Amino acid sequence: MLLDPGMDLTLRPMKYPHFFDRFKDAIKNTWTVEEVDLHSDLADLARLSDAEKHLVSRLVAFFATGDTIVANNLVLNLYQHVNSPEGRLYLSRQLFEEAVHVQFYLNLLDTYVPDLDERAAAFAAVDNIPSIARKAEFCFKWIDSVFELRRLETREHRRAFLLNVICFAACIEGLFFYGAFAYVYFLRSRGVLQGLASGTNWVFRDESMHMAFAFDVVDQVRAEEPDLFDAEMERQVRDMLAEAVECEVQFAGDLLEQGVSGLSLGDMREYLQHVADRRLAALGIDPIYGSKNPFAFMELQDVQELSNFFERRVSAYQMGVSGSVGFDEDF
Numbered sequence: 001m002l003l004d005p006g007m008d009l010t011l012r013p014m015k016y017p018h019f020f021d022r023f024k025d026a027i028k029n030t031w032t033v034e035e036v037d038l039h040s041d042l043a044d045l046a047r048l049s050d051a052e053k054h055l056v057s058r059l060v061a062f063f064a065t066g067d068t069i070v071a072n073n074l075v076l077n078l079y080q081h082v083n084s085p086e087g088r089l090y091l092s093r094q095l096f097e098e099a100v101h102v103q104f105y106l107n108l109l110d111t112y113v114p115d116l117d118e119r120a121a122a123f124a125a126v127d128n129i130p131s132i133a134r135k136a137e138f139c140f141k142w143i144d145s146v147f148e149l150r151r152l153e154t155r156e157h158r159r160a161f162l163l164n165v166i167c168f169a170a171c172i173e174g175l176f177f178y179g180a181f182a183y184v185y186f187l188r189s190r191g192v193l194q195g196l197a198s199g200t201n202w203v204f205r206d207e208s209m210h211m212a213f214a215f216d217v218v219d220q221v222r223a224e225e226p227d228l229f230d231a232e233m234e235r236q237v238r239d240m241l242a243e244a245v246e247c248e249v250q251f252a253g254d255l256l257e258q259g260v261s262g263l264s265l266g267d268m269r270e271y272l273q274h275v276a277d278r279r280l281a282a283l284g285i286d287p288i289y290g291s292k293n294p295f296a297f298m299e300l301q302d303v304q305e306l307s308n309f310f311e312r313r314v315s316a317y318q319m320g321v322s323g324s325v326g327f328d329e330d331f
């Protein structure tokens with residue numbers, strides 16, 4: 001079974017070919033940081049209001065460490081316990097993508113924050129900015145919850161690991177990052193920071209696929225060991241999502257503290273609740289909030305992003321893309 005302890009090395013016969021398909025789909029989405037021109041954003045940054053500048057500075061401070069934390073959990077926990085060589089192929093690819101994201105946000109901060117003291121402060125946000133520190137603590141709590149586990153010997157071990165997988169997919173990649181992307185696409189809808197938005201299109205797509213793979217893992221374990229998914233597990237997942245929403249609403253309160261015209265804290269809260277409900281639905285769990293998506297600019301996102309993807313592939317590389325690309329994430 002997928003969570004049996006050990007290091008299965010046998011690719012043939014392949015036990016989980018859908019994991020291998022995810023790996024091949026991910027390779028079709030290869031991009032590099034050098035393709036994204038952020039310098040076009042500098043003129044926009046100079047003419048933002050003080051409240052918008054505050055939003056952007058908090059946002060980049062979150063991006064400074066977010067993907068590094070996800071990459072650490074991937075290596076320390078996921079790679080260790082997802083016992084499938086084709087699954088580990090996907091995780092290797094995901095680790096590469098997280099590294100590209102780290103490089104992208106490094107480039108973003110170096111470009112957006114020329115002052116060296118301000119830049120150092122942004123990279124230290126997990127220690128110095130309370131709303132970002134709270135999100136980091138949430139992540140570390142769930143990394144630590146399984147960090148000591150070397151082998152998933154018992155039912156409780158497996159449940160603890162599943163909660164870690166669900167946390168990073170649904171709460172961190174699927175909520176903290178989606179929240180961050182919403183600010184980027186809000187700014188794009190106002191005609192500013194198109195460079196950041198174009199890089200975000202790539203990251204967004206990667207994150208959607210990371211989440212889809214993690215949910216595949218959860219579904220696979222559910223098929224193999226349905227008794228792990230009891231009412232207690234469901235309660236823990238709902239509590240976890242609710243705490244993640246609280247963390248992200250606090251962050252939104254910080255970003256929007258000076259009042260950004262066109263983006264209210266109430267709408268942001270509703271959006272985050274809506275996203276959390278979608279994550280619960282993907283896990284077969286009843287919604288908590290029943291909130292609607294108030295952001296039309298996010299509903300358009302998947303369609304625009306997909307067409308950009310094909311255009312870029314064809315125009316930039318003259319490389320045909322055939323078959324499905326596996327974009328099945330929704331909002």
Ligand SMILES: [Fe+2]
Pocket residue numbers: 067070097098101207
């Ligand atoms: Fe990432």
Ligand SMILES: [Fe+2]
Pocket residue numbers: 070098173206207210
């Ligand atoms: Fe990710």
